[in-house]
Amino acid sequence: MAIHSTVKVLEHCKISPPPTTSSTPPPPPTTSIPLTFFDLPWLFFSPNQPLFFYGYHHPTSHFLSKSLPTLKQSLSLTLQLFFPFSANLFLPPKPHKPHFVRTQNDHVWLTVAESSAAPDDGEFRRLTRYNPRSVSEFRSLVPDLKTSVSGHGQRDLPLLSVQITVFSGSGFCLGFAYHHVAADGRTFDNFIKTWSSLCRDSAVSLLIKKSPTFDRTAIVDRYGLEEIFLKEWFQRNRNCSSSADEEEEGKLTIGSETGAEFSGMVRATFVFDLTHMDRIKKWIVTQCLTRNQALPVHLSPYVLTCSFVWVCLVRTFFQNGNYFGEDPSYFGFNAGGINRLDYRVPASYFGNCIGFGRSMVVMEELLGEDGMIVAANAIGNTIKRLDKALFDGAEKWVSDWEVFFGSDNHVMVSGSPKVGLYKTDFGWGRPKKIEEISIDKKRGISLVESRDFEGGIEVGLALPKLHMDDFISALSHGLKVLQ
Numbered sequence: 001m002a003i004h005s006t007v008k009v010l011e012h013c014k015i016s017p018p019p020t021t022s023s024t025p026p027p028p029p030t031t032s033i034p035l036t037f038f039d040l041p042w043l044f045f046s047p048n049q050p051l052f053f054y055g056y057h058h059p060t061s062h063f064l065s066k067s068l069p070t071l072k073q074s075l076s077l078t079l080q081l082f083f084p085f086s087a088n089l090f091l092p093p094k095p096h097k098p099h100f101v102r103t104q105n106d107h108v109w110l111t112v113a114e115s116s117a118a119p120d121d122g123e124f125r126r127l128t129r130y131n132p133r134s135v136s137e138f139r140s141l142v143p144d145l146k147t148s149v150s151g152h153g154q155r156d157l158p159l160l161s162v163q164i165t166v167f168s169g170s171g172f173c174l175g176f177a178y179h180h181v182a183a184d185g186r187t188f189d190n191f192i193k194t195w196s197s198l199c200r201d202s203a204v205s206l207l208i209k210k211s212p213t214f215d216r217t218a219i220v221d222r223y224g225l226e227e228i229f230l231k232e233w234f235q236r237n238r239n240c241s242s243s244a245d246e247e248e249e250g251k252l253t254i255g256s257e258t259g260a261e262f263s264g265m266v267r268a269t270f271v272f273d274l275t276h277m278d279r280i281k282k283w284i285v286t287q288c289l290t291r292n293q294a295l296p297v298h299l300s301p302y303v304l305t306c307s308f309v310w311v312c313l314v315r316t317f318f319q320n321g322n323y324f325g326e327d328p329s330y331f332g333f334n335a336g337g338i339n340r341l342d343y344r345v346p347a348s349y350f351g352n353c354i355g356f357g358r359s360m361v362v363m364e365e366l367l368g369e370d371g372m373i374v375a376a377n378a379i380g381n382t383i384k385r386l387d388k389a390l391f392d393g394a395e396k397w398v399s400d401w402e403v404f405f406g407s408d409n410h411v412m413v414s415g416s417p418k419v420g421l422y423k424t425d426f427g428w429g430r431p432k433k434i435e436e437i438s439i440d441k442k443r444g445i446s447l448v449e450s451r452d453f454e455g456g457i458e459v460g461l462a463l464p465k466l467h468m469d470d471f472i473s474a475l476s477h478g479l480k481v482l483q
Contacts, residue, residue, distance in 0.1 A: 009112070012110075012111050032102075051142070052431045053431055053433045053434070054426065054428045057169060090155075090156055092154045109161045110163070115167045130269040145158055187351060190348065218345050220343060268461055269433075270458070272457045302417065310375045313445075329360070333413035355386055413446075415448055
């Protein structure tokens with residue numbers, strides 16, 4: 001396994017929204033922005049860390065003089081629209097509610113770095129491959145997102161930071177760290193697509209066209225969930241000191257292994273195209289018909305892919321851990337709320353509008369010959385329940401996730417193949433590769449649409465090296481059985 005190279009920091013600067021002019025829409029006044037009940041559960045989770053790799057066949061000096069200024073300017077314009085990303089999340093002590101605060105000094109930290117690898121050593125090509133690579137190779141591409149502590153025990157969190165790492169003569173990586181409490185995947189996609197559009201064309205008309213909406217009254221709390229989630233937050237917050245070190249932050253976080261050791265871990269990406277999905281579907285349908293069983297309620301590409309991966313992971317966990325057949329196995333994912341609510345929320349709404357899905361099956365059922373059918377039924381039934389009643393059991397979202405992440409046998413999905421992240425073009429073409437680094441800590445998988453196969457899904461995964469070998473073996477064997 002190659003030893004990852006370090007990066008040399010070339011610049012560390014603040015990017016702020018531009019001053020208001022007569023030709024641009026004025027930003028909202030300095031104000032406090034409340035969190036909705038959709039936002040509050042994400043106080044308990046660590047930041048998302050997506051990486052976007054782009055080809056760029058010019059030396060670093062060319063990038064710094066020709067392309068970096070455009071990226072900076074367009075980011076500033078984008079922050080004028082998506083201003084909460086440049087604000088801070090204030091976490092005051094009880095009884096005050098967490099909230100966003102926008103001031104005249106708002107900014108996002110941008111780090112510009114250069115890979116220390118020689119231009120001809122192939123590091124960019126290696127990082128954008130799909131085969132297993134050390135997770136340590138990617139850590140230096142992720143920007144920091146630090147908490148500060150002000151008076152009276154209040155913690156202030158920046159919501160977004162950005163890092164651009166140049167691989168001279170090969171490409172560059174756009175790395176992000178952002179708190180999910182500010183934005184779900186739909187909102188982040190709106191943000192990055194707006195930035196990329198403005199990087200290609202900074203027209204003011206585009207600014208107005210891409211404007212998000214911030215009206216918190218669009219979200220209706222019919223079930224008193226805000227009060228429930230705030231109570232959970234204050235209870236956990238009370239057990240932490242006012243320091244801002246990593247250990248204390250870890251106490252506030254669900255599903256993140258603070259200080260986790262990555263030296264023995266690798267990450268890989270597995271592509272499921274329509275042929276793979278058709279094989280899985282035909283196998284499930286044939287087995288159900290042969291045994292006179294009802295078909296799973298959902299056999300979408302998402303369900304088919306997730307079911308297959310879940311079964312392969314359970315077999316990997318079982319082979320490498322002290323698990324028993326009667327132990328529960330959990331599969332968790334986010335469910336978009338925009339199309340599941342019985343009232344309208346604009347697609348341009350800035351913030352979270354998603355529910356939580358959690359499926360549970362005992363391991364022995366997933367390990368059996370009908371494992372994929374069991375998995376498809378479990379995931380499909382959860383989706384059906386969420387389609388019918390998004391808030392069924394919502395009062396237990398936070399406590400259920402504590403049980404979920406407290407289990408040694410769980411799989412958490414990050415991202416969605418419906419978003420279309422590979423369409424993010426800053427002017428240098430589509431990304432060569434997209435990675436989600438936060439799954440390193442969460443025993444999760446990342447999902448994004450396939451770059452090269454229409455209708456396909458890319459599954460990102462990080463595991464210890466020996467476990468990854470076993471997963472690849474289980475996946476290869478499973479696909480052969482389906483032929």
